[in-house]
Every structure is written in C-alpha cells, then in structure tokens.
Amino acid sequence: MGDLSALHAQATRLVLALREGMERLEAIEGGMRTGDASTLARDLQHKLSELQRTSRELDSTWRMQVVRQGGGRVDVWKRKVESVAEEAEFMATSLDRFGGREALRRREAAERDELLSSAAVGRRLKGEMDEEAAVAGHVVRSRRALADMFEQGSGILAGMAGSRERIKAAQRKVLDVMNSVGLGDSVLRAIERRHKAxxxxxxxxxxxxxxxxxxLLWWAWR
Structure with a gap:
C-alpha cells in the first residue's frame, strides 16, 4: 500500500492547492482581490494536469492491488481513488468555465475597442469633410465677389465710354462754333491733340x- 499512500498524499496536496487557487481566482474575477487572473489560471491548469496524471496513476496502482490482494482494505482505497478522480473532474470543469468567461470578456473588450476606434475615425472624417466644405464655401464666395467686381468694372468702363462719346460730340460742336467765328488752324490742331491724348x-x-x-479672376479660378 506504500505506493497508494504516496500517490494519494500527492493528490491530496494538489487538490488543496487547486481549491485555494480557485478561491483566489474567483475573488480576483469578482473584483474582491487584485492580481493577474490569467497567470493564476495558467498555474492552476498546470496543477490540474499534475492531479489528473496522479489520479490515473492512483487508479492503475489500486487496480493492481485489487488483483493481488482482493477486497477488504482495497475497498477503502477504491473510495479514495474515486474521490480524487471526482475532485480532478470538478476542478477541470471550474477552470473550463473560467476560461469561457475570460474569452467572453476579451471578445467584449475587443468589440468595445473596435467601436471606439470606428467612432474616432468617423469624427476625424467628419472634421475633414467640414473643413473641405468650409474651403469650398470660401472659394465660392471669393468667385462671387470677383464676379461682382468685374461687373462693376464693366459698368464703369461702359460709363466712361459713354462719357467719351458725349465729350467728342461736345468737342465737335465747339469746333463748329470756332470755325464759324474764324479761329485759327493752330487752335484747332491744339484741341485735336488734346482730344487724342x-x-x-x-x-x-x-x-x-x-x-x-x-x-484676379484667373487667381481665384486656377
């Protein structure tokens, strides 16, 4: 029974360590304690693997004892072996459930980060579009102002042309009057030079x- 006792003692130490570790893991998960849950879970998974291996060795050793010694004392060890196997199965289920919850939390965190990133990109694109719209509005206003200036300039030039025609008509009348009163050619030539100037x-x-x-129009529309 020596091998059975040693294996059972080793299994018992592993079960106690796993129970304590699971309590700490649940406390960290619930926010009641600080620590790295992922690191602790990996350590517990390693201990669980040792417990499962020890449980298999314990079961194999117990079965060999049954073959050699029969019932009696062996029946007591049967209950101990089954208890260790049940503890190993329970710890495996608990760690699997924790792993599922941890994976869900990571997925939710990734989705949250993706949403925040998408929102930031949307705000940046909106800002760029608003800036482009403001620049386009400024260009439109500048072109409209230049068009108004061009229209005003054209009106001024047209007015100047009309005034020039009226001045020429008045000059012709003056020349006719001067010719009628007999002014000299030198005066007429001086008036003509002034008219050309x-x-x-x-x-x-x-x-x-x-x-x-x-x-100005070329600068605004280029």
Whole structure:
C-alpha cells in the first residue's frame, strides 16, 4: 500500500492547492482581490494536469492491488481513488468555465475597442469633410465677389465710354462754333491733340482695368 499512500498524499496536496487557487481566482474575477487572473489560471491548469496524471496513476496502482490482494482494505482505497478522480473532474470543469468567461470578456473588450476606434475615425472624417466644405464655401464666395467686381468694372468702363462719346460730340460742336467765328488752324490742331491724348488715356485706363480684373479672376479660378 506504500505506493497508494504516496500517490494519494500527492493528490491530496494538489487538490488543496487547486481549491485555494480557485478561491483566489474567483475573488480576483469578482473584483474582491487584485492580481493577474490569467497567470493564476495558467498555474492552476498546470496543477490540474499534475492531479489528473496522479489520479490515473492512483487508479492503475489500486487496480493492481485489487488483483493481488482482493477486497477488504482495497475497498477503502477504491473510495479514495474515486474521490480524487471526482475532485480532478470538478476542478477541470471550474477552470473550463473560467476560461469561457475570460474569452467572453476579451471578445467584449475587443468589440468595445473596435467601436471606439470606428467612432474616432468617423469624427476625424467628419472634421475633414467640414473643413473641405468650409474651403469650398470660401472659394465660392471669393468667385462671387470677383464676379461682382468685374461687373462693376464693366459698368464703369461702359460709363466712361459713354462719357467719351458725349465729350467728342461736345468737342465737335465747339469746333463748329470756332470755325464759324474764324479761329485759327493752330487752335484747332491744339484741341485735336488734346482730344487724342484724352482718348489714349481713356483707352489705357480701360486696358489696365481689364487686365487687373482678369488677373484676379484667373487667381481665384486656377
């Protein structure tokens, strides 16, 4: 019975260690104690493997004793062997349940992180879209302002052209009057030169205004 006693003592120590470890694991899982539940679970799984191996050796040794000695004392060991096997099965079930809960917690944490990441990406994309919309609105307003400036400039140039025609008509009337009263050719030529100079100035102003307005439109629409 020596081998049976040694194996049973080893199994008993493992059962006690597993019970204590499971209590600590449940306390950590429930938030009543601090610690690394995953590390503790791996240690308990290692002890459970030792207990299962010892339980198999204990059962095999007990069966050989039955063959050699028959009933009596062997029946007492039968109950002890079965008790160790039941403890090993119970601990295995408890650790499996903990592993399932741990996997569920990890999956929920991963899903939560994914949702938070998706929300952050959505906020970033919305910010970029709002920024692009603001830039597009600024460009539209700038183009509208330049178009208004171009329209105003065109109106001013048209007004200048009308004024020029009225001035020319008035000058022709003055020339007719001067011819009728007999003014000299030198006076007429001086008036004509002044008229040409005014025409050049007006034309230059129109060209500069058109070039400036065209440059602004090109800068806004490029």
């Amino acid at each position: 005014d025409a050049y100035i007006a034309a230059g102003g129109m060209i500069l205004a058109l070039a400036f307005t065209g440059g």
